[in-house]
Structures are given as structure tokens and as C-alpha cells.
Amino acid sequence: MKTTYITRRETFNAAHKLWRPEWSDEKNWEVFGKCSNQNWHGHNFELWVTVKGNPDPDTGFVMNLKLLSQIVKLHIIEPLDHKNLNLDVPFLEGKMASTEVMAIEIWNILAPLVAMNGGELAKIKLVETENNYVEYYGGKEPF
Amino acid sequence: MKTTYITRRETFNAAHKLWRPEWSDEKNWEVFGKCSNQNWHGHNFELWVTVKGNPDPDTGFVMNLKLLSQIVKLHIIEPLDHKNLNLDVPFLEGKMASTEVMAIEIWNILAPLVAMNGGELAKIKLVETENNYVEYYGGKEPF
Amino acid sequence: MKTTYITRRETFNAAHKLWRPEWSDEKNWEVFGKCSNQNWHGHNFELWVTVKGNPDPDTGFVMNLKLLSQIVKLHIIEPLDHKNLNLDVPFLEGKMASTEVMAIEIWNILAPLVAMNGGELAKIKLVETENNYVEYYGGKEPF
Amino acid sequence: MKTTYITRRETFNAAHKLWRPEWSDEKNWEVFGKCSNQNWHGHNFELWVTVKGNPDPDTGFVMNLKLLSQIVKLHIIEPLDHKNLNLDVPFLEGKMASTEVMAIEIWNILAPLVAMNGGELAKIKLVETENNYVEYYGGKEPF
């Protein structure tokens, strides 16, 4: 076996805030700082999707990147891009729009879709700024 | 004369939308596309501020970058970072929050402040995404 | 007047070689080095297109970036992407496929198209590798 | 034990196409899309080579990076840089020039050479564009 990992990047731009309605303004500020600004702020997000597998002898591909890109664009980028993560995104409804939670929810959507297409989702990496990002391996703990 | 140009980068994350209230939803969509999403979207902005001058013989500096950084942070980054550009920013009130307009308004604020500190503002560059940015030279047309 | 410069990035991946058929292999090697490899080599090119103008009071735009992007994609990226610059590109036929020549030819195509859409082309920047790029201002010499 | 991982980057520019001669043009297009262009296209590739080990108490090095760089340049970059991956590269002859296959073949060449010099190859990462890359751990599945 020659398990290889391929990664595709897609990007989206979105607004969000970190805010719990049942908390006071003071508590929200204390915990979330300027990320709790009531009127939102936003980011250019980078999403890196990693699929693992054995390269197909005919194509040399673990999975066709065009297909992977189409799946990610249709199911993840379309609902997130130029949207408000707290208000506009069905799969984030009622959840904190932290990068951790987003990465987990993105995994939950993509894992079965990638499997249906003969791949195995291995990792979601979500970059929020040049100074921070989140990685999720479906709950696995590689390190 | 040895005119030299120094540039300092600062960053901020903000939400905005491109939307004219007197236009119909259809017209807003036609002109601004997904940037007109009612519930906002957002970006990691990079602001590059360029000051020109003759290096001081004692310091080798056109202008002290610490001082330039403090001015930019206090007067521009503070009011923009983790804010809604349409709702929260006094100097953008009643204006379209396009990168062009933002660059011009940032110039208008910084030019006299830089001058007061012995420098000459030469250029504002505002990067909205990895695929687009705006430059403003105070109305000059270098090319 | 508030002349502002907006820039849009598009990318393409292409093969080329630097080779003059009327020269000997030795002369080609001497002048072009490994870029003269008979069987081609290739690059991920970045094209940065800059348009200047006065922001429109209604939109805050020098030019609609969606429109600019469509023009660049249709007339430049489409014929260059995943192509052989020496063999497949009508507007480079019979010309050296150096980044300098490419930038000039791209300018010649885009300048009238941008003008037809109410903009003024100001600069073409073509990045070949992380270590080199070319800029062309339509023959102007800003510096 | 203080197992540490060091990584060295080298770059090369090359042409390739994804194309199976026994398939029709239509099938090649269907599977490989624009990557199947008969006259080739190309990329700026980045190769990241990771070696693991215990830092030497005298040097603080897992492996001397100068030596690692020399090995990678001589055995990998030299045969790939400014070459056609389908035509010019002995170690890719008769193979699909996908990034997956390239990463595996690079591993197969480098693993014994690194071992001979007292190191242990841990990972090959091959970046084809800013939007996709491949990782290979010698068949191991860290995640």
C-alpha cells in the first residue's frame, strides 16, 4: 500500500461574531474580547481539505481534485462565502461560530460525501488569519 | 537628496457589505453581486502605509517606524479592527465601504498626522483579499 | 480628482521554452541556459492587472472587479491556462515567450477592452516565479 | 529521546501533462480535463523534505541541512528542474506524472540516501499550485 494524502484549498470570505446571548455584555467581552463586537467583524478564511488513499494505477490520483473541488464548493463554500456565519448558514445554526466548531461541522458534511466518491477524508484545516488556524482529524489524535 | 520610501504594514479584520439603500435588492445584486449580502460578509484587510523622505543622518530613518505604527494603529486600526465598516466607523459614515473609498479616507486622516510628525505620506495600499487591492497616492497619478 | 488604482490577480499554469530556431543548440544554451530545454518546462504564473480611475460616487468603484475579472479570464487566462506558450497561443505566435513579451502582449489586448468598459489600464505585472517578475506600464516610464 | 523533525524546501519548474496514450482524446479530457493538453503545461513545484531524528549533542542538528540540501538537489532537483516530467526524467519513465506518483518516487530515491547519511526520511510534501499539494509518509498512515 502506498497511502498518499492530497489536499485542496478553497477560500471564502464571511462575517461572524463570538457572542452568547444568555451572557451579559461584560461576560461576552471578558471571554471573547473584540471578537464579540455586536455588529460583527469578518475574515478571509482558507479551507484545506485532505483526502487519503492509494493512488489509482490508471490516473495516478488518490481522488480527482476537480471532483473534490466541486464537492467542497457546492456543499461548503457556497453556503459560507460572503455570508454571515451566525445568521445565514443552516449547518451552523444554534452553534458558536468558532473556527473549531466550523472545522468539525465541515468534517461532518464532507466525510460521507468524500466516501461516496471513493475517497477517505483525513483532515480539515481552517485558517482564520495569518496568525491562527484549526485542524480536525475526525476526532483522531495523530499527535 | 536621497528620497527614500518606507512602508509599514498593519492588519485589521472587519465586516462590511456593498449596498445602496435607495436601490432595489435586484439592482444591488446586479451591481454588487454576493458583496451585497444583507447580513454582511468580511475580510482580513492588510493596510500598507508608505512615507517618503530623506533619511536622517543621525538615525538613518525616513521616519521612526515605531511612531508611524503607533499613529496608524491609534487612528486607523483601532476604529476599523473587529468592526462593521458600514455601522461602526465614524469616518466611513454615509459612504460606500469599498476599498477605494476606504483607501481615500485613510489617506485623508493619515496625511496631516504624518506631516505633523515630520514625514510625508506617499501611498496607501489596502489589500482586501489575495486577489485584489487598491492603491491611492493622494490623487497623484504616478502611472 | 481622486485617481485610485485597483488591481485584480488571476493565475494560469503554462509550459514554455526560450529558444530561437535559427540559433545553434550551443548558442541557445549560452543565452537561455536551462530555460532552453527542448522539451519545455513550465510555471505557475500570476497576472496582476491594474486599472486607474476616479471612484464612481454611486458604487465607490473605479471599475467593477467582477467585470474586470471576466474580461481578463476570457481574453487572457482562457488562451494561456494549461497551454504551451510557444505552440498554443495565437497572440504569442512567432514571438519569444519571455515574461517581458507576454506582459506587453497582454497589455495590448487588455488596454482597449478595459477602455471600452470605462476603465483605463495602468499596469500589467506578470510573476513567473517567487524570484522574478515583469512590469509594463504601456510604455510609460514612471521611474 | 527527543525525536525532532527538520524540513528543507527546494523548488523546481517543470512541464507535464496527464494523458494515457491508450485512452481516446475524449476519455483523457473527461478524466484529466485541461491537464491533458497535448502540448503540455507546467508548474513551479515546491518540494518539502522532512527528516526525523534525535538532535546530535555536539551540533544540535538532526541532520546537517547543507548535506540534506545537496542530496536533494543532486538526485531530485537536477533531474526535474526545467524539464518535461513525461519525457526527460528517468525515474518517472512509463509512469503517470501526477503529484502523487512523483511524491512516491521521490521518497523511493531519497529514503536510502538519507539513511546512508545517518538520517531517517519521514515525509515528502510536493506542492503543485497554491491550491493543491500531496504528502507521502513512505506508506505510513499517521492520520
Added chain:
Amino acid sequence: MKTTYITRRETFNAAHKLWRPEWSDEKNWEVFGKCSNQNWHGHNFELWVTVKGNPDPDTGFVMNLKLLSQIVKLHIIEPLDHKNLNLDVPFLEGKMASTEVMAIEIWNILAPLVAMNGGELAKIKLVETENNYVEYYGGKEPF
């Protein structure tokens, strides 16, 4: 369990040399090359600190990034930034200032501090130049 990994970047600029006083100049040159320059050289270092954990249901956070940033700045960046790694840094005293050794020492300082604050340090990545970096997982060997 939904173990997620969050990473925060901090930067510092420092001077160092690779040099063993008990070795001759020739031996130092042979092993360390230009890195052994007696009068030092320097780098812009990037430090990436990764913490793992289960996102808190209230905040969506593995660990508050503001808090992580404060810990890293106070205990690592403060003693390293604009310093000489061989002369000015208590926790590197008497040690080779290689990136490997630095990454291990940074881990040793941060691991208990992160644990005290309810997190679990998972990885230290230290980038010295655009061409090399080191990773340390506390001695674990994920691959």
C-alpha cells in the same frame, strides 16, 4: 470526543551563530559553514504553537487564543525577540542555538504553562527561513 488542534503564530527577530568554542575555526567552518560567522547573523523566526483539546461547549474554544498568545509572548517572545540567542537568553545558556534545540526548549517551557491553563501542548514548529523549519511533538513520533 472531538479532539481539535488550534495553532497560534508569534514572531521574533534574533541573532545567533552556530559555533562550538572547543572546536577549531576550521572544524566550525566545516560543520556549520557560514552559520559559524564569529560576528553572528540573524533571522526572522516564526513560532507556531499547537494546542489540542475538546472544544468547550460554551465558547467553542479548545483554548482561548488570547490567553495562549499572552503566555507565548510573555515566556518565549519576550526573552527571544531582538536578542542574541547565544548571549542574551537564559533558557538557551550553554546550549547550541540550533532550531532543533530551540524548539525543544520552547516546548519544555510552554508544556507546563499550557497545562496549567487547561490545555495540552501538541506541537512546536519553528520556522527559521522560507526554506527550513523544525517540528517537535514533545518527543512523540507521529510519523
Added chain:
Amino acid sequence: MKTTYITRRETFNAAHKLWRPEWSDEKNWEVFGKCSNQNWHGHNFELWVTVKGNPDPDTGFVMNLKLLSQIVKLHIIEPLDHKNLNLDVPFLEGKMASTEVMAIEIWNILAPLVAMNGGELAKIKLVETENNYVEYYGGKEPF
């Protein structure tokens, strides 16, 4: 005339401090802050050298980039790389090692060398960190 600008990047890693010996420690600290650390600090510098000219009809080149690279490496990178800018560099002796001064001195060395080889030096850009850089146009003021 088709004046085009080509740019080549070279990098070097060096130590320096900003410090005037005739000033007190307090004054040095007040003006130069942490850059005045007695035991030096350092950076990964990026040098971007721009040459202008009309592309040669035979080669498509403003100037051969291999030749430009050789000139820059021999006369600038060789004396600066892995050196102490205050102690080891003849052309900076007795001068403040600020990026402004360095850019001017690099211009003074390169301008005649580029001219001797049929080019015209147009710009020196020296990047010290991801947050600041200096540009020098030989004293010209393009904007």
C-alpha cells in the same frame, strides 16, 4: 519604445543593531527601542532589484536575469549574507545599518554595474520583516 521593468529577488540573513556610540544607552533606547540591543538581533532580508529597458528583439529580455542574479550575488549578497551589518560589511562601515541606508548603498554599488552590462537600474526594494520595507529609486521621486 516598450520600456519594461524586470525584477529579481535575492535573499540574505544578517545581524545588526541600531546604535549610535556617541549617544547614551538611554538615548539609544529612546530612539531605537529594542533594535538597539547591544548584542545584536537579526533578520531574513529580501532584496528586490528592478532593471528597466526595452526588451531585446532576439531574446525578449530587458536584461538576462541570470547575469543580473550573478551581479547581485557577487557584489551584494556575498558581503551581506550570514554577516554582521555593523561589523563585517565594508560598504556599510561607519554608517547606520538602517534599511534606508542599506538600500541607498546597494543602489550605489549596483547602478554602475548594471549600466556596464547594458541595463538601467530602476529600483531597490529591501524587505526587513513581513511588516516593513524600504524602496529607493536612485533619488527619483516617482510618487
